[in-house]
Amino acid sequence: MLKLEKVQSGYGNILAVKGISLEVNDGEIITLIGANGAGKSTTLLTISGIVPCRSGRILLKGEEIQSLESDAIVKKGVVQVPEGRHIFPQLSVQENLDMGAFMRTDPRKVKDDLDYVYSLFPILKERRHQDGGTLSGGEQQMLAMSRALMARPQLLLLDEPSMGLAPLIIKQIFEIIQKINQESNTTIFLVEQNANLALQVANRGYVLENGKITISGSAKSLLENQDIRKAYLGL
Amino acid sequence: MITFQELKRSFFISLWFVFLTFPIMVIRVDSIEKTVQWRWMNMLYVAVGAFILSLIFRYMMRRKEGQSADDDEETSTSDQHLIHRWLTVPRYRNIIYGVMLTLALVLPLVFSTYQTSIMTTALLYVVLGLGLNIVVGLAGLLDLGYVAFYAVGAYTYALLYHFFGMSFWIVLPLGGMLAAVFGILLGIPVLRLRGDYLAIVTLGFGEIIRLILENWGEFSQGPSGVSNIPRPSFFGIDMSLDTALIYIYYLMIAFVIFTIFIVNRLQNSRLGRAWVALREDEIACQAMGIDKMKTKLAAFSLGAFWAGIAGVIFAAKTTFISPRSFTFIESAIILSIVVLGGMGSIIGVIIGAMVLILLPEYLRFLSEYRMLAFGAILVCMMVFRPQGIIASVRRTYTYNKKETADGEGA
Numbered sequence: 238m239l240k241l242e243k244v245q246s247g248y249g250n251i252l253a254v255k256g257i258s259l260e261v262n263d264g265e266i267i268t269l270i271g272a273n274g275a276g277k278s279t280t281l282l283t284i285s286g287i288v289p290c291r292s293g294r295i296l297l298k299g300e301e302i303q304s305l306e307s308d309a310i311v312k313k314g315v316v317q318v319p320e321g322r323h324i325f326p327q328l329s330v331q332e333n334l335d336m337g338a339f340m341r342t343d344p345r346k347v348k349d350d351l352d353y354v355y356s357l358f359p360i361l362k363e364r365r366h367q368d369g370g371t372l373s374g375g376e377q378q379m380l381a382m383s384r385a386l387m388a389r390p391q392l393l394l395l396d397e398p399s400m401g402l403a404p405l406i407i408k409q410i411f412e413i414i415q416k417i418n419q420e421s422n423t424t425i426f427l428v429e430q431n432a433n434l435a436l437q438v439a440n441r442g443y444v445l446e447n448g449k450i451t452i453s454g455s456a457k458s459l460l461e462n463q464d465i466r467k468a469y470l471g472l
Numbered sequence: 473m474i475t476f477q478e479l480k481r482s483f484f485i486s487l488w489f490v491f492l493t494f495p496i497m498v499i500r501v502d503s504i505e506k507t508v509q510w511r512w513m514n515m516l517y518v519a520v521g522a523f524i525l526s527l528i529f530r531y532m533m534r535r536k537e538g539q540s541a542d543d544d545e546e547t548s549t550s551d552q553h554l555i556h557r558w559l560t561v562p563r564y565r566n567i568i569y570g571v572m573l574t575l576a577l578v579l580p581l582v583f584s585t586y587q588t589s590i591m592t593t594a595l596l597y598v599v600l601g602l603g604l605n606i607v608v609g610l611a612g613l614l615d616l617g618y619v620a621f622y623a624v625g626a627y628t629y630a631l632l633y634h635f636f637g638m639s640f641w642i643v644l645p646l647g648g649m650l651a652a653v654f655g656i657l658l659g660i661p662v663l664r665l666r667g668d669y670l671a672i673v674t675l676g677f678g679e680i681i682r683l684i685l686e687n688w689g690e691f692s693q694g695p696s697g698v699s700n701i702p703r704p705s706f707f708g709i710d711m712s713l714d715t716a717l718i719y720i721y722y723l724m725i726a727f728v729i730f731t732i733f734i735v736n737r738l739q740n741s742r743l744g745r746a747w748v749a750l751r752e753d754e755i756a757c758q759a760m761g762i763d764k765m766k767t768k769l770a771a772f773s774l775g776a777f778w779a780g781i782a783g784v785i786f787a788a789k790t791t792f793i794s795p796r797s798f799t800f801i802e803s804a805i806i807l808s809i810v811v812l813g814g815m816g817s818i819i820g821v822i823i824g825a826m827v828l829i830l831l832p833e834y835l836r837f838l839s840e841y842r843m844l845a846f847g848a849i850l851v852c853m854m855v856f857r858p859q860g861i862i863a864s865v866r867r868t869y870t871y872n873k874k875e876t877a878d879g880e881g882a
C-alpha cells in the first residue's frame with residue numbers, strides 16, 4: 238500500500254528524518270516506535286504532505302505522492318490523526334466530525350459513516366452538541382480518530398494515540414484501533430512511544446532512532462529482541 | 473463602597489495626568505505678544521476630572537469582575553445572552569431586521585441631507601467592515617492593509633471614467649473584481665506567513681499602493697487626486713445635489729442588504745466552515761484535506777472584492793478622490809469596526825460601523841476634544857466588552873437533521 242524510499246525531511250536546517258525506507262502492506266497494522274524526538278511525527282507529517290519531503294520517494298499503491306499537497310493526499314485515502322489530537326476546540330463534536338468529511342461528495346455515505354463512528358464511540362453521540370474543547374483527553378482522542386474516519390481512509394496514520402491517557406482508556410482505544418483495522422479493512426500506521434502496547438496490536442514494527450530506522454521485523458520478534466526490551470520496554 | 477486603595481490610586485493617576493497634560497493644558501505661549509500664559513485653573517480641571525474618571529473606571533471594573541465571578545448558569549440571562557437568544561429565534565431576528573430596515577428607509581425623510589450623507593458613509597463602512605470580517609473575523613488572517621483594496625476600487629472607477637468615460641454601473645462589478653484579483657496577487661506570496669508577519673506585510677502592501685498612487689503622476693494624477701467623478705446615474709435623469717445624495721443613500725442600503733445576504737450565505741457555507749476551521753487549527757485542517765492556500769486565498773480575495781465595491785461607491789459619492797483618503801488610519805478604523813462590533817458577527821459589524829463612524833460626527837460639539845473623547849470611549853468599550861458589542865452567534869447545527877430526513881426519504 239505505502240512505501241517510503243530513502244525519505245529525508247526536516248525543519249529549517251534540522252534534518253529530522255534521515256533517509257528512511259519502510260513498507261506498509263494492505264490491511265496490516267504496522268507500528269513505528271522510538272524515543273521522544275526520534276522523528277516519528279515528522280515521518281507521518283511528511284507522508285501526509287504537511288512537512289515537505291526533501292529527497293527520496295513516497296509511493297502509494299505504486300504512485301509517487303511525495304510532491305503532492307496535503308489535501309490531494311487526503312483525497313487519495315491517506316488520513317492522519319496528528320499528535321496532540323488537534324481537534325477544533327470551538328466547534329461542536331458534530332461539527333468536528335463534519336470537518337472530517339469536508340472533501341467528501343457523497344452525503345448519504347457520510348451519514349452512514351457518522352452512524353458507524355457513533356457506534357464505535359457512543360460517548361461522542363451523547364456529547365455531539367458539546368464544544369470539542371470541553372471534552373476530556375480520552376474523548377478528544379476518540380473524536381480525533383472519528384474525525385479521521387469520516388474521511389474514509391484506506392490508510393490511517395495515528396500519531397501517539399495513547400499520549401497522556403489513563404491505562405483503561407488506552408486499552409479501549411487500542412481495542413477500537415484493532416476493530417477499525419478488521420471491520421473496515423483500514424490499513425493502520427501506528428506511531429507510538431509506548432512500544433509494548435503498540436507491538437501487541439501490530440503485525441510488524443520499525444524502530445526509529447535519531448531519524449534512522451535501526452531495527453525492523455514482525456511484532457513478535459521485536460517483542461523478543463533483547464535490545465528493544467532494554468531500550469523501549471524497560472525490561 | 474470605594475476603598476482607600478482606590479482613592480489613593482486615583483489620586484496618583486490624576487497627578488500623572490496633570491504631569492502629562494501640563495505642557496498643553498497649562499502653558500500657552502502667545503507668539504504675537506511674546507508672553508507666556510499660565511492657566512492654572514486648567515490644571516485643576518484636569519486633576520479633578522482625571523480623579524473622578526479614574527474612580528468611576530475602578531468602580532466599573534470591580535463591578536464587572538464581581539459579575540463574572542458569580543457568573544453561574546443563573547446569571548447567563550445577562551443582556552449579552554438575551555441578544556444572543558433573540559438573534560437565534562428567527563421571529564425575533566426578523567423583527568429586529570424589520571425595525572432596522574424601516575428606520576433606515578425613513579431616515580432621509582426625517583433628517584437633513586447632511587445627516588443622510590453621514591449615514592451613507594457609515595453604511596459604506598458597514599460594507600467594508602463586513603468584507604474585512606471575512607478575512608479577519610472568519611478566516612483569522614490579520615490584514616492591516618485592507619484599505620489598499622478600497623483604493624483599488626475607487627481608482628478603478630475614477631480612472632476608467634477619466635480615460636474611457638465608463639459609467640458607474642459598468643465599473644461597479646469591475647472594481648470589485650479587480651480588487652479581488654489584487655487580493656489573489658498579494659495573497660499568493662503573503663499567505664504563507666502567519667499572525668504578526670502577515671499583519672506587517674499587509675501593512676506594507678497598503679502603504680505601497682498608496683505611494684504608487686501618490687507618485688505615479690501620469691497614471692493616477694498624483695497627490696492632487698482625481699476630481700469630477702460622476703455620481704451614479706438613474707436612467708440618465710438629471711438630479712439636484714440633494715436628490716443625488718438621497719439616491720446614493722438608498723443605493724447604499726441596497727448594497728448593504730446585498731452584502732449581508734452574501735456574507736451570511738458564505739459564513740454558513742462549506743467554505744465558511746473551512747475558514748473557521750483554518751482559524752482554529754491549521755494542522756488539523758491539512759490532515760482533513762482542506763486546501764489551506766486556496767481557502768485562505770478565497771477569504772482574502774472575497775474580502776478584497778467588497779472593499780473594491782465600496783471603493784467604487786466611495787468615489788461616486790464624494791466625486792473626488794486622492795491618495796490621502798486611503799491612509800493606514802482607514803485600515804485601522806475598519807479593523808476597529810470588526811473588532812469592536814464583535815469578530816465574526818454580522819450585526820456586530822453593522823453596529824460597530826455605526827458607532828465608529830457616527831460617534832465622531834455627533835461628538836463634534838466637543839470641538840477639539842472630540843477625538844480624545846472618541847478614543848476614551850473606544851478604550852472603555854474594549855475594556856468592558858472585549859468580545860465586541862455583539863459577539864459572534866454560532867449557528868446551531870442543522871446538518872444532521874437535514875441528512876436524516878434525506879436518508880429516510882430515500
Ligand SMILES: Nc1ncnc2c1ncn2[C@@H]1O[C@H](COP(=O)(O)OP(=O)(O)O)[C@@H](O)[C@H]1O
Pocket residue numbers: 248251253271272273274275276277278279280
Ligand atoms: N516544528 C518544528 N520545528 C523545528 N524542529 C522540529 C519541529 N518539530 C520537530 N522538530 C525537531 O525534529 C526532531 C524530530 O521530532 P519529532 O518528529 O516530533 O519526533 P517524535 O515524534 O519522534 O517525538 C526533533 O529533534 C524535534 O526537535
Ligand SMILES: [Mg+2]
Pocket residue numbers: 274277278279320397
Ligand atoms: Mg511525536
